[in-house]
Amino acid sequence: MALLRAIETGRRSPYFAYGFALIAFLLALVLRWMADHALPPGFPFLTFFPAVILTTFFAGLWPGILVAVLSTLAAWHFFVPPDGFGLDRPGALALGFFILIVAIDIAIIHVMNIALSRVQQERARAKKAEREASELAAHRAVLFIELQHRVSNNIQIVSALLALQKADVTDETARRALTEASNRLATIGRIQRRLHDPENVQGNFAGFLSELVEDVVRASAPARIKVAVDTPPLPLPTEKVIPAALVVAELVSNCLEHAFVGRTDGAIRVEARMEAVNRVELSVSDNGTGLPPGFDAAQVPSLGLRLVRLLTQQLGGDFTMVDTGTGAQARLCFNV
Structure with missing residues (x-):
């Protein structure tokens, strides 16, 4: 994941992308030149294939195309006989084969890069949606608990009002009824508060x-x-x-x-x-x-x-x- 994020960030910078492309091409050219005497004839593109593949993967489509073009020209000029930009039938065949293969490689890697980028975007969207849903659920829970506490407080206030009203009543039956009603409302208020207490074990x-x-x-x-x-x-x-x-x-x-x-x-x-x-x-x-x-x-x-x-x-x-x-x-x- 960290590597994919670093690659995605690097592709957004043209300095990184095209700098990577030039370094990869020059490194491939130097290595091919150094190995020229050790290799048998018929391997003019040996070091250029990985340069094109790695550049397309790490730097993106256009830097990969740039490396492919430079590699084609360099291999044609230095390593495909006859020297210079001469071209015989075997050389033209080898050059065409190289162009076909790197075009397929670039296309496949580009499609893979697009897929990886979309996967990253979907993951980012999913994480954002999950975070927003979690925040919304927490907010709703807080509002619900606050609502229940307000309901409980209102019930307790009504209970206290009934208890106060009892002081103005002289009839013993009415006083008893008010007392019972006040006690019941107080009980309901306590139940309401305890039931929706966030620290209460569900x-x-x-x-x-x-x-x-x-x-x-x-x-x-x-x-x-x-x-x-x-x-x-x-x-x-x-x-x-x-x-x-x-x-x-x-x-x-x-x-x-x-x-x-x-x-x-x-x-x-x-x-x-x-x-x-x-x-x-x-x-x-x-x-x-x-x-x-x-x-x-x-x-x-x-x-x-x-x-x-x-x-x-x-x-x-x-x-x-x-x-x-x-x-x-x-x-x-x-x-x-």
Whole structure:
């Protein structure tokens, strides 16, 4: 590659090209003169063939033609009998043969040079296109990440506005609704930010889930409520990550609100695993008071569980809640 680039650069300079041609011709002439007494008759063009070939390859078409013309004249004058520019039948035959061969050589090498030049140009264009595509992809990625951060910031602002609005509301039910809406929006904002964080490992749902649960716990869990996350690496598609994470966040918040009424300690466990080759199981269990008699997750009117049911439908999965005897367990299964 470096040699081809050097050759291409040299051909563009007429000083190099024609200087190379003259040096090659003179060198061929001197060598032929020095070897004249050592060679048998019939080799007048021996050193001129490589001079024409090398000049055409390294210096280009017209310098090669120049060397061919000079070589023809020099060989005819000095080495083709009779001396001078005399010409008999064998000499004319040899001269014609030389002209034919060097013309073919020049044509072949010229075509090869054109092909090599086009290959170089195509490679340069391909590299330029690849570089431009890479720069465009990087630019689009930066814009996309910035857009997601702005969306996340806007969601957090709306959440903060709801929290501020709560201060002007005296009705306890309305205050609770505003608090829940503010918390949910804050959770969605955190999910949005973490999901599109450029430093977040792509497809690492386990690490993402651990960070999300930690955020929820930090926001609303009493100090003696312990929450553990147990999950292997689960590569989930982006369209599944957000609803699945929202379900887990809602279930953990539900446990913190209802499972430990009248208690200051307790434990919540979040687990995720592959139930089958393409099926994920998420579960949130606690050691709290358990479920009330006759509890039916499909009929409970609370906003949190209605949201969980809607997200389960979006995932195309199944959601159940059972009393374990030592607390309650919520379980979500869906295909990926």
